[in-house]
Every structure is written in structure tokens, then in C-alpha cells.
Amino acid sequence: MAEPAPAAMAAAAAAAVAAGTTLTGIVGHPIAHSLSPAIHNAAFAALGMRWTYAAFDVLPQDFAGAIEGARALGIRGLNVTAPHKAAAARAVDRLVGAAAEIELVNTIVVGEGGGATGHSTDGEGFLAACEDRGWRAGPGMRAVVVGAGGASVSVAHALLGRGVRVVLANRDPGRLGDALARLPGADGVPLGDSRLTRELASADLLVVAVPPTSGLLEALDLEALRPGARVADLAYEPAEPPTVAAARARGLEAWNGLGMLVHQGALSFALWTGREAPRAIMARAAGYSVGSRQ
Numbered sequence: 495m496a497e498p499a500p501a502a503m504a505a506a507a508a509a510a511v512a513a514g515t516t517l518t519g520i521v522g523h524p525i526a527h528s529l530s531p532a533i534h535n536a537a538f539a540a541l542g543m544r545w546t547y548a549a550f551d552v553l554p555q556d557f558a559g560a561i562e563g564a565r566a567l568g569i570r571g572l573n574v575t576a577p578h579k580a581a582a583a584r585a586v587d588r589l590v591g592a593a594a595e596i597e598l599v600n601t602i603v604v605g606e607g608g609g610a611t612g613h614s615t616d617g618e619g620f621l622a623a624c625e626d627r628g629w630r631a632g633p634g635m636r637a638v639v640v641g642a643g644g645a646s647v648s649v650a651h652a653l654l655g656r657g658v659r660v661v662l663a664n665r666d667p668g669r670l671g672d673a674l675a676r677l678p679g680a681d682g683v684p685l686g687d688s689r690l691t692r693e694l695a696s697a698d699l700l701v702v703a704v705p706p707t708s709g710l711l712e713a714l715d716l717e718a719l720r721p722g723a724r725v726a727d728l729a730y731e732p733a734e735p736p737t738v739a740a741a742r743a744r745g746l747e748a749w750n751g752l753g754m755l756v757h758q759g760a761l762s763f764a765l766w767t768g769r770e771a772p773r774a775i776m777a778r779a780a781g782y783s784v785g786s787r788q
Contacts, residue, residue, distance in 0.1 A: 515544050516543075516545040517547075517568070517569045517570060518545060518546070518547045518569065518570055518572065519531075519549060519569065520547070520548075520573040520574070521557070521560060521578060522550075522551070522574070522577075522578060523578070524551060525549045525550065525575070526551070527731055528549050529752075529755060529779075530547065530759060531547050531549050532779045533756065533759050533776045533779045534763060534776070536775050536778070536779035537763055537771060537775055537776050540775040541769065541772060545570075545767070554577055554578065558581070561602070565610060566608070570604055571604060571766035573601055574600050576643060576644065579598040579600055579643075580598055580644065582598075582600075582602060583598055583599045583612055585610070585612075586599060586602055586610040587609050587611065588612065589612045589613075590613050591613060591614065592614040592618075592648070592651055592655075593614040595676075596614065596647050596648065596651050597676060598614055599612035599614060600614055600615060600648070600758065600762075601761070601762040603765050613762075613765055614648050614651075616754070617649055617651050617653075618757070618761060619755070619757035619759070619760075619761060620649045620757075620758070621656070623726070623749070623751075623754040624724075624726065626784045627724070627747065627749050627753070629724050629747075632656055632657060633658075636659045636661075637697060637699040637700070638693050638694055638700050639660060639701040640685065640701065640703060640704055641662075641701075641702070641703030641704045642664035642666065642672065642673035643669075645703045645728050646664075646673060647677060649728070650662055650680055653699075653701075658698075659681075661680070661693045662681070662682045662683075663683050663685045663690050663693075664682075665685045665686070665713070690715070691718045694716075694719050695719070695720060696720070697723055698723060698724065699724050699725075699726065700716075700723065700725045700726070700737075701726050701728070702714075702728065702729075702735070703728045705729065706737075710736070710737065711736055711737065711740060716737065716740050716741060719744070721745070722746075723746055724747045724748065725738060725748035726748070726750075726751075726754075727749075727750050728751035728754060729750060730750045730752040733750060733788065734750065735750055738750055749787075752780055752781070752782045753782055753784075755780060756773065756776050756777050759771075763776075
């Protein structure tokens, strides 16, 4: 059977999004791995909304133009993922809440007149995922956050807001310094420094916010974690990141980033639509279950 012609494929795609459909999506690079389209489109369908969500792979040099295009096209909302969260804070007209404090944006709301507001839902989404696993942040607790990107800073900011003492660790001193500048009250230590082992020994929570392919285990002494410590890796692909597997091998409670993805997405959904997100539907679309070993 012959392959359909490109023109026919384009026509079919256009027909799938009928006139009057409200557009949303996610902007990142790379983005093909994202589960966000499945999660949000399941939510729209469950509520009978004429909305749709797509993934847009945008290079850093094209990001500002992409946001201007979104305004012109009437796209109602966007999620923003690596490497664009700092650029998104510069591209919007106004920053709200946590986004104003850390100058990082993962959710853009576009108004009727094209005005764009930047929000950060990552931190609160992370805390909600921790609570799914029976861990609630509070004063007197200690956390080590490994990484210096947008997700790391957002999570560290949320933990600090709950009174947790936070130590940020990263290989690159420059990036570590930039991240700490956004996080008054946080401490920093270079990855591989002997001080990090001491911090891990007293930590209640280890958060891993670097790619699973980074060779992190070579520089991170998981054996230093005390019994009862928890490990949260923000990656959700593979389903069991190396740090999660290593922590579980030691008998520690550990989970991946799928819960954070669902919860931050639900918060974004509410910002765009003004409606409560159907979290159970979104969780099911992501394959997320509180009772499973994610």
C-alpha cells in the first residue's frame, strides 16, 4: 500500500483540529519524549472541552520568535521545558508567584489580547508528588538537590518555602553560582567535594535533577545516605533511573519524576482553563499510580 502524500497528511492533520479549537502545548528541545500531550489531551477529552495540546521542538535561538508566534496565533497556554525556562521569564509581560522570585517559567498563560503571564508550577508539583509518597516537607528537614537547571532551582525554591534547609550540588561552579543567586537561603557544594558526603549523611531527602545519562553515580556517594532518607529523581524515562534503582537496592524509598509531571501539569491546566484539573484522568494517561514503585 502506497504511503499517503505529504499534502494529504497535512490536510488530515488540519482537519483533526477543527476551527474554534483552543490551542495549548509544550515548548522544549528536544521534546519528542514528552508525555505532556497525552496527559493534557486526555484531560480536555474527559471534560468535553474543544481544546488540544501539541509538542513544539524549538531551538534556543528561535524561542523568542516562537513565543511571539504563539501570541499572534492565539495559543492560550504553553508549558516550557529545558532549555527555555529562563528565556521564558524574559519573554512574558509579567511574572507571578514563584516565577517572579526565581525568574524561571514553566507555564505561560496568554490572554485574549495576547498578553503573556509567566508562572512556575514545578515546585508545587514536586511537593505534591512527595506527599503522594508519604513525605511532607517541613521546618527542620534537610535536602540535597543535585543539579543547577530550571527544575533544580524550582524544586529547591519550593523546599525552602516549606522551611527545609537546602544544599544545591553541581559539577559546574558557574552554573552553581547562578542557581544559588536565585535561591536566597540555600547553600552550595561542588559535586564530588567531600563536603557533599557529609551533607548526604544528614539529608532527609535527595533530589536528583540531572539526566540519567550524566554519569552521576560516579560522583554521588549514595552509600552515605542514612536509613530512612528518601530519593526523588525528576527523570521519568527510564521508569527506574539509575539513582532510584541504587537507592532501592539499599532499601530506601525512592521514586521517579512522573508524579511531579502530572501534578505540575494539573496546575498548568487550571491556570489556562480556570477549571479544576481532572488529576485522576491525567495520572492514568501518564501511567502514574501512587501505589506503584515509580
